[in-house]
Every structure is written in C-alpha cells, then in structure tokens.
Amino acid sequence: MSSASQLALISRRSVSRTFRQPVLVVPVILFPLILLAVNAAGLASVTELPGFPTDRYINFAIVVCFVQGALFAAITAGTELASDIQSGFADRLALTPARRWAVLAGATAGGASIAVFGSVIYLAIGVIFGVQFDTGALGALVLLALAIYTALAFAGIGAWLAVATGSPQAVQGVFPLLFVLLFLSTMNLPLDFIQKQWFRTIAEWNPLSYLIDGMRGLVIGGWDAATLLPAIAVATAIMFITFAGAARSLRRRVQRT
Amino acid sequence: MASDNGIEVEALVRVFGDEIRAVDDVDLSVAPGEIYGFLGPNGAGKSTMVLMLVTLLPPTAGRATVAGFDVARQGPQVRSVIGAALQESALDDFLTGTEHMDLQGGLHGLSRNERRRRGAELIERVGLSDAAGRKVGGYSGGMKRRLDLALALLHRPAVLFLDEPTSGLDPQSRSALWAEVERLSREDGVTVFLTTQYLEEADVLADRVGIIDHGKLVAEGTPTALKAGIGKVSLEATPANPNDREKLTAVLARFGEPAAASPKSVAVRLAAGAEQLADVVRALDGDGVEVADLQLHQPSLDDVFLQKTGRSLEGDDDSQSAA
Numbered sequence: 126m127s128s129a130s131q132l133a134l135i136s137r138r139s140v141s142r143t144f145r146q147p148v149l150v151v152p153v154i155l156f157p158l159i160l161l162a163v164n165a166a167g168l169a170s171v172t173e174l175p176g177f178p179t180d181r182y183i184n185f186a187i188v189v190c191f192v193q194g195a196l197f198a199a200i201t202a203g204t205e206l207a208s209d210i211q212s213g214f215a216d217r218l219a220l221t222p223a224r225r226w227a228v229l230a231g232a233t234a235g236g237a238s239i240a241v242f243g244s245v246i247y248l249a250i251g252v253i254f255g256v257q258f259d260t261g262a263l264g265a266l267v268l269l270a271l272a273i274y275t276a277l278a279f280a281g282i283g284a285w286l287a288v289a290t291g292s293p294q295a296v297q298g299v300f301p302l303l304f305v306l307l308f309l310s311t312m313n314l315p316l317d318f319i320q321k322q323w324f325r326t327i328a329e330w331n332p333l334s335y336l337i338d339g340m341r342g343l344v345i346g347g348w349d350a351a352t353l354l355p356a357i358a359v360a361t362a363i364m365f366i367t368f369a370g371a372a373r374s375l376r377r378r379v380q381r382t
Numbered sequence: 383m384a385s386d387n388g389i390e391v392e393a394l395v396r397v398f399g400d401e402i403r404a405v406d407d408v409d410l411s412v413a414p415g416e417i418y419g420f421l422g423p424n425g426a427g428k429s430t431m432v433l434m435l436v437t438l439l440p441p442t443a444g445r446a447t448v449a450g451f452d453v454a455r456q457g458p459q460v461r462s463v464i465g466a467a468l469q470e471s472a473l474d475d476f477l478t479g480t481e482h483m484d485l486q487g488g489l490h491g492l493s494r495n496e497r498r499r500r501g502a503e504l505i506e507r508v509g510l511s512d513a514a515g516r517k518v519g520g521y522s523g524g525m526k527r528r529l530d531l532a533l534a535l536l537h538r539p540a541v542l543f544l545d546e547p548t549s550g551l552d553p554q555s556r557s558a559l560w561a562e563v564e565r566l567s568r569e570d571g572v573t574v575f576l577t578t579q580y581l582e583e584a585d586v587l588a589d590r591v592g593i594i595d596h597g598k599l600v601a602e603g604t605p606t607a608l609k610a611g612i613g614k615v616s617l618e619a620t621p622a623n624p625n626d627r628e629k630l631t632a633v634l635a636r637f638g639e640p641a642a643a644s645p646k647s648v649a650v651r652l653a654a655g656a657e658q659l660a661d662v663v664r665a666l667d668g669d670g671v672e673v674a675d676l677q678l679h680q681p682s683l684d685d686v687f688l689q690k691t692g693r694s695l696e697g698d699d700d701s702q703s704a705a
Contacts, residue, residue: 126489126491130488131488134484134485134488134489135485135489137485138477141476141477142476145476212470212472213470213471214473214474216438216472217468218489220436220437221486221490222458222489380439381438382455382457382460
C-alpha cells in the first residue's frame with residue numbers, strides 16, 4: 126500500500142474521532158470569536174489614534190482568530206497523538222506496515238481539520254460583520270490558505286510535544302504558554318504603536334507577529350510581499366523544524382525494529 | 383503461512399536503565415501450531431518479552447526468531463506474519479468496530495472489498511456482529527478483547543501474540559476467548575504465544591508452559607509434566623479458631639514441606655502421599671486442634687511456581703510469601 130493511502134486512512138480516522146468530540150471542536154470555533162467580540166467592544170477606540178492603519182477595528186483584529194485557531198490545532202493534534210502513544214494505539218499502528226511519518230502526520234490531521242473548519246467560519250463571520258479586504262476576494266482566499274498552512278505547521282508543535290513527552294497533560298500544559306506568546310505579539314497593536322520597549326522587543330522577534338502581520342496585510346494595505354513572504358517563511362520554518370523534531374523523537378518513542 | 387511458524391529464543395536479555403533486567407537470559411522454543419503459555423506474576427517480564435518478540439522493543443542481547451525471521455534485524459518480515467493483541471486493547475473509543483477493522487485492514491494492504499468481507503467474517507466469528515456499528519467506547523471489557531482478537535487476525539497471521547488476553551474478563555467471556563484461541567491453534571495451525579497470570583488459563587489452554595519470575599525462566603514443560611514433577615498431593619487445613627493457626631502449622635509441619643495456601647489456611651505437601659490423611663487427622667485430634675475445613679489438592683502450577691521461586695503466584699502481589 127502506498128504511503129499516501131496510509132496517510133489517507135490514518136488521517137480519516139483522526140478527523141472522524143476529532144469531530145465526534147464536540148468538546149474539541151466547539152471551543153476552537155467559539156473562543157476566538159468571543160475574544161474578537163470582547164476586543165472589538167473594548168479596544169475599538171484605538172482606531173482613532175493618529176496613523177492607525179484602519180478605521181474599522183474588525184479589519185485589524187479578525188486575523189487574530191486564525192492564529193488562535195491554529196494554536197488550538199497545535200494543542201488538539203498534540204493531545205490526540207499523545208493519547209495514542211499513552212493508550213498503545215500508536216503501537217497498534219506500528220505493528221502494521223504503516224510508515225512512521227504517515228502515522229505522525231495522520232495523527233495530527235484531526236487537529237488541523239478543526240483549524241480548517243474554524244478558519245472558514247471566522248472568514249464567514251468576518252465577512253458578515255463587514256470585514257473589507259484591500260486585496261479583494263482573492264486576498265480572502267489567500268488568507269484562508271495561509272491560515273490552513275499555519276495550522277498544519279502548528280500541528281507540528283503539538284506533534285513534537287506529544288512524541289517528546291508521551292503525555293496529553295504535558296501537551297495541554299503548554300497551551301497557556303502559547304497564548305502568552307500570542308499576547309506578546311502584534312495581536313492587539315501594530316508594532317509602531319507598542320510603547321513599552323521590552324514588549325516591543327519581544328513582539329518584534331515573536332514569530333507569531335510575522336504570521337499576524339502577513340495575514341493582516343491581506344486585509345489592510347493590499348498586496349505586499351514584504352509582509353506576506355515572511356509569514357509564509359515563518360510557517361514553513363515552524364513546520365519543518367517541528368515535524369523533523371517529532372519524527373526524530375518518534376524513533377526513540379516507538380522503537381520498532 | 384510460513385512453512386515453519388515457530389518461535390526460537392536464545393539467551394534473550396532486555397535491560398532497562400543500568401540494572402533492571404526485565405528479561406534475563408531466557409531460552410525458549412515454541413513449536414509451530416503450539417499454544418505456549420508464558421506464566422508469571424505482575425512485573426515478571428512477560429510483557430517485555432512479548433514487546434521484543436513483536437518487534438516493538440529491541441533486545442539488549444541475545445537472539446529471537448519468529449517464523450524464521452530475526453526480531454531485531456527483520457522487523458517488517460516479522461510483523462507481516464504475526465498478529466498481536468497487546469495489554470489494554472488500545473482501541474479508539476470514538477470509532478466503531480467496523481471502522482477499526484477497516485483502518486487496520488487497509489494498513490495491512492487489504493483491498494476495500496477484501497477488508498469489508500474479512501472484517502465482517504471475523505466480527506461475526508468473535509460474536510460482535512450486532513455491535514459492529516457502535517462506537518467502541520460503549521463496549522464492555524470482554525467485547526473490546528474480542529474485537530482486539532479479531533483485529534489481530536485480519537491479515538491471517540501465522541503466529542499470534544496475546545498479552546494477558548483475559549485479564550479482567552468475566553468467566554463466560556474468558557471461556558469464549560479460550561475456545562477461539564484453541565480453535566485457531568487446532569484448526570488453522572496458528573502458533574499462539576500467550577502471557578497470563580492466571581494459573582487456570584495456562585493449565586487449560588497451553589500445550590506447554592514457561593514460568594517466568596524476575597526476568598528468568600524458572601520452569602518449562604507441559605502442565606502435566608510440570609505438575610508431575612512436584613509429585614505429591616498437598617493437604618490444606620483451615621483452623622476453626624484463627625488463633626490456632628500456629629499450632630496447626632506445627633502439627634502439619636510433621637507431615638511435609640509447606641505448600642501454597644489461601645490466607646486463612648495452612649498447607650503442606652504430604653511427604654508420603656494421600657495415605658497420610660488419617661495420620662494427620664489423628665495428630666490434629668491428639669493436639670486438640672479443631673479444623674473447620676480439610677482438603678486434599680493435586681499439585682497445581684502454583685505449586686510448581688512455589689517450588690521454583692519460594693513464593694506463591696496466587697495472591698495480591700509477588701512479594702507475598704507462602705506460609
């Protein structure tokens with residue numbers, strides 16, 4: 126059987142079991158939208174600051190939903206894979222001719238699929254509430270594609286944590302850290318508007334800022350390779366580093382001869 | 383099916399960390415089509431042995447072949463001829479029985495039609511037809527074990543590994559599983575390597591039994607031969623008054639070596655056999671020890687275990703000593 130068929134079978138199982146657990150799906154949809162609503166109510170006045178790039182706060186804030194969705198994907202993918210390792214399901218798969226990478230990538234498909242589902246909903250809600258894309262409909266589609274790509278990359282973070290620790294609880298323990306990292310980015314303000322120097326330095330180096338700015342550029346400002354390409358590069362780097370790390374750890378975790 | 387689907391193990395060792403020798407220099411051989419029972423208490427090294435034989439754990443030293451393939455160097459070949467139901471079943475609570483069969487069959491390279499047909503056939507054989515469309519989360523322990531067995535058989539393995547297959551099952555599910563394992567060996571010629579901590583299971587099901595303790599194989603043979611090696615019947619007595627236990631022990635000690643007994647009782651292996659029963663009763667009467675219960679036992683595998691290790695296998699943990 127081809128690797129692609131193995132990946133398809135393992136992914137299908139991961140997606141089925143994920144969507145059969147509403148507790149995994151509902152928060153991914155609701156949480157980013159609730160945070161968006163709260164921020165829109167409380168922070169809308171920042172648009173009145175001189176030089177703020179848009180006068181509609183939702184145009185500025187909508188992309189944060191996609192990054193949050195991707196973070197949820199990371200944690201869900203990681204928790205699911207760690208549960209498989211803990212329960213012995215990973216051993217069950219290891220006893221079949223399935224290739225290691227197919228087991229790894231397939232197990233994260235469920236988490237990634239929630240982010241895909243979420244991204245479509247965030248986009249639809251955004252459009253309903255009047256988000257205007259300076260890059261038009263094509264830009265909206267590129268945003269969706271970038272969000273899904275980011276989610277797949279972040280699933281690698283979860284996968285690596287899962288394989289390295291073998292514990293769903295350990296993976297979930299990292300979730301708050303990832304959220305702190307999100308808050309220390311350009312999530313709520315453009316970099317130039319961040320006054321505190323330490324905050325600004327962190328936000329400047331924070332990989333999440335590049336992702337947010339790249340996505341945000343598609344909504345506000347129009348086509349700009351200088352923001353879009355770094356976002357793609359950051360997502361690609363995260364994907365390669367984390368999946369390579371996960372594959373390495375998996376060789377130690379499942380010592381199949 | 384491989385022409386020779388036996389198992390050969392030579393001086394196999396698995397060390398964890400620096401000093402835990404989970405499997406310590408074990409030699410054994412399982413003939414094609416045989417049911418081999420690997421018996422031992424919790425933590426004796428049974429699961430470590432199985433993990434090495436199914437290629438999920440590399441041995442530290444020694445050599446093992448399954449159906450002629452080396453477990454350390456020919457992992458893919460070994461996996462293609464074995465089926466395994468490991469401890470805890472490891473099923474996905476959110477998938478149905480049929481979905482499990484489909485996933486695993488697909489990964490073993492069965493075509494869509496083949497896995498549908500083979501899946502349905504096996505599900506029927508293990509008596510799960512009515513539950514096949516339900517999520518496994520709603521299955522009982524026995525149903526999960528049966529599904530696990532069906533999954534292990536999907537690709538028609540020549541050698542089957544069952545790690546504590548009936549642990550936690552009710553007696554009815556246990557005998558149903560025994561019957562299926564027996565049928566696989568007798569009718570299909572499948573070699574079965576089965577670990578268990580249940581004496582009865584090893585006794586009833588296994589053609590040959592290997593007894594493992596602290597990683598070492600302490601005895602091996604057919605259950606009949608192992609018990610015959612012990613030779614003598616044992617006598618188990620329960621004092622009417624629990625305070626008389628020591629007195630009872632002293633009286634019985636005159637008639638033979640201590641044997642495994644339930645916590646409230648005392649047992650000895652009668653040095654001169656069952657004929658001594660009358661003498662024992664007279665001695666108890668003479669010393670004024672009143673007994674509530676008196677039983678003669680033919681030697682059991684637990685007696686074999688006791689003789690080899692100085693401990694009883696029946697009990698809560700492996701540190702329990704036989705009085």
